[in-house]
Amino acid sequence: MAQLHFTQQLARFMAxxxxxxxxxxxxxGLDTAFAAxxxxxxxxxxxxxHLRDNVVIFIDGLRSRERILLNDPLHADSKVYILQALSGG
Structure with missing residues (x-):
């Protein structure tokens, strides 16, 4: 099964x-995560x-460029990393 990993920046908001x-x-895949x-x-x-401007997704080491349809294919062994950019100074 594909694995979706969410960045630690979201840890301050939820488990x-x-x-x-x-x-x-x-x-x-995202819908599966959102259902739970x-x-x-x-x-x-x-x-x-649509994917928020401050969020980047990598699938098997490659950055997803599709921010509206989010139709990038997933494979049984895919590793997906959902990263939220940090801001501030």
Missing amino acids: LPQVQTDAANLRA HPRLRGYVLDEQG
């Missing part, structure tokens, strides 16, 4: 999950369901 999914694409952890959705997606 961070590591989610396993058999989803065929990123959107379905609904508050997570608002930190990752905007009101239109």
Whole structure:
């Protein structure tokens, strides 16, 4: 199963999950995570369901460029890292 890992920056808001999914694409994999952890959705997606500007996703070491459809394919052994950028000085 593909594994979704969420960055530690979100730890101050909620317990961070590591989610396993058999989803065929990123959107379905994220939906699996959001079903189990609904508050997570608002930190990752905007009101239109698009990836927030301050979030980056890497799938098997490659940055996902698709921020609207989120239809990147996932494989049974995929490692997905969802990173929230830090700001401040």
